Amino acid sequence: MEQQNPAPGTRRPGGRTARTRAAVRDAVLTGLGEHGYPGLTVEYVAERSGVHKTTLYRRWGGIEGLVADALDLAGEDGWTPPDTGDLEGDLRALAREVRDSFADPAAAAAPTAFVAAAFQSERAADALRAFYAERFARCEAVVERAVARGEAPAGTDAGAVVRAVSAPLFLRLFVTREPVDAALADQAAAATVAAVRAGAFTTGAGTGPATAPPAGG
Amino acid sequence: MEQQNPAPGTRRPGGRTARTRAAVRDAVLTGLGEHGYPGLTVEYVAERSGVHKTTLYRRWGGIEGLVADALDLAGEDGWTPPDTGDLEGDLRALAREVRDSFADPAAAAAPTAFVAAAFQSERAADALRAFYAERFARCEAVVERAVARGEAPAGTDAGAVVRAVSAPLFLRLFVTREPVDAALADQAAAATVAAVRAGAFTTGAGTGPATAPPAGG
Structure with a gap:
C-alpha cells in the first residue's frame, strides 16, 4: 500500500x-x-x-x-572530522576547514544563504540548528580521542570545545564582516587547546590549574 | 557658505x-x-x-x-567596557552583556535585523563592520589594563581576545541557533582567560607555557 x-x-x-x-x-x-x-x-x-x-x-x-x-x-554526507593524532592538529584542521569552505565566494554562496535564510524562516532556522547540532556532534570525536590520550581532562565538554574553535571564524564571517585567514584559524585552535588544558571546558570548571598534564608537551 | x-x-x-x-x-x-x-x-x-x-x-x-x-x-553612544578590577571579571561581564542584550526578544529585534540586513545589503554590511570594529576597539581597554596589571602577557592581541570571548555567543545566536545562557558566557570568559594566560593570543604564539604569571591567582 x-x-x-x-x-x-x-x-x-x-x-x-x-x-x-x-x-x-x-x-x-x-x-x-x-x-x-x-x-x-x-x-x-x-x-x-x-x-x-x-x-x-x-x-x-x-x-x-x-x-x-x-x-x-x-547533512547526510559522509563527512568525518580530521584525525591528525593530536588535539591541536585536529582543532587546527577543523578551523581551517571552516575558513577554506567560505574562502571561495562561489562555494560559500549556498552555505551563506542557509545562514541568511534562518533569519527569515523559522523552518530554515530549525533545519540549520539540526544541521549544526549533527555536524558538531560528529566533531566531538576529536575531543573524545584527546581525553583518551590524556591530552584533555576527563569531563571536558566536547560540544563546547568544537564550537569554541569555530566561533571566532563564524563571528567574523557573519557578524563583524571581517576577513578570516589561516592565521586566525590557527590562533583559534591554539587558544582552544590552551583553555582545554587549563580545564576551562571541564564541567563546572573555573580557570584553576589544569587537571590534565601541563601544557608544553 | x-x-x-x-x-x-x-x-x-x-x-x-x-x-x-x-x-x-x-x-x-x-x-x-x-x-x-x-x-x-x-x-x-x-x-x-x-x-x-x-x-x-x-x-x-x-x-x-x-x-x-x-x-x-x-555606534555614537557613550558605552564603555566593564572595569571590575580583573581580566576574568571584565570578560565575564562583556560576555554577559552580549547574552543579556539578545535575551529579550523585543530588545534583540533591531540588532538582529542589522546582522540580517548585512546578508542582503553591501552598505549595511559595511556599516555593521564599522560598528563592530569601533565597539571591539573600545573593549580592548580591558586587555590593556590586564597587561598593565601583569595578568596578561605583553603583546597580547587585544582585538582577538575581546572577539574570542563574544564569539561562542554570537555563533549560537546567529549560526547554530542554539540557546545562550549565563553559564555559557562564564565558560567563554574562563576559556579566554586561560588562553590569554597561556600566551595563545600573544603575537606569533603557539600554545607554549605562559609568559605571564601562572593561573590560579
Whole structure:
C-alpha cells in the first residue's frame, strides 16, 4: 500500500525519488548561490530541476520546505572530522576547514544563504540548528580521542570545545564582516587547546590549574 | 557658505537636523524590529518619523542608507567596557552583556535585523563592520589594563581576545541557533582567560607555557 504524501526521499532510496530529491536539492543550492534566499522562487527550482511546480508544492510545500530539505540532505554526507593524532592538529584542521569552505565566494554562496535564510524562516532556522547540532556532534570525536590520550581532562565538554574553535571564524564571517585567514584559524585552535588544558571546558570548571598534564608537551 | 547635501547630522548638532536624524533612526529601529530588513520601507519610516518621504530619499538615498545611518548613530553612544578590577571579571561581564542584550526578544529585534540586513545589503554590511570594529576597539581597554596589571602577557592581541570571548555567543545566536545562557558566557570568559594566560593570543604564539604569571591567582 502506497503512502500518501510520504516524506521526501523515504521511497525507494537510490531510485527515482532519490534522484528527484537530489535534482531539486541541486537546483535549490544553485538558486541560493545565485539569488540568495529572498530571491529564490519555486518557479526557479522547477525550471532548473525539471520537476513540475505542482510536484514541488505537493511534496515540499514551498520555498521554506525546499530549503529545509536541501539542508537535511546536506547533512547526510559522509563527512568525518580530521584525525591528525593530536588535539591541536585536529582543532587546527577543523578551523581551517571552516575558513577554506567560505574562502571561495562561489562555494560559500549556498552555505551563506542557509545562514541568511534562518533569519527569515523559522523552518530554515530549525533545519540549520539540526544541521549544526549533527555536524558538531560528529566533531566531538576529536575531543573524545584527546581525553583518551590524556591530552584533555576527563569531563571536558566536547560540544563546547568544537564550537569554541569555530566561533571566532563564524563571528567574523557573519557578524563583524571581517576577513578570516589561516592565521586566525590557527590562533583559534591554539587558544582552544590552551583553555582545554587549563580545564576551562571541564564541567563546572573555573580557570584553576589544569587537571590534565601541563601544557608544553 | 552652506554645504550642499551635507552628511546626515553634520549641521547644527542638537538642533533640528539632529532631532530629525534621531526621529528617523528611531523609526528605522522600530521598523526593523517589527518587520525585519526585507519588510522595511521608506514609506513606513516616513509615516513613523513624521519626516517626508522626499526628504528621506534626498538625505539618505533609500532604505540601505537609512539602515546604515541608524547603525552609525547606534555606534555614537557613550558605552564603555566593564572595569571590575580583573581580566576574568571584565570578560565575564562583556560576555554577559552580549547574552543579556539578545535575551529579550523585543530588545534583540533591531540588532538582529542589522546582522540580517548585512546578508542582503553591501552598505549595511559595511556599516555593521564599522560598528563592530569601533565597539571591539573600545573593549580592548580591558586587555590593556590586564597587561598593565601583569595578568596578561605583553603583546597580547587585544582585538582577538575581546572577539574570542563574544564569539561562542554570537555563533549560537546567529549560526547554530542554539540557546545562550549565563553559564555559557562564564565558560567563554574562563576559556579566554586561560588562553590569554597561556600566551595563545600573544603575537606569533603557539600554545607554549605562559609568559605571564601562572593561573590560579
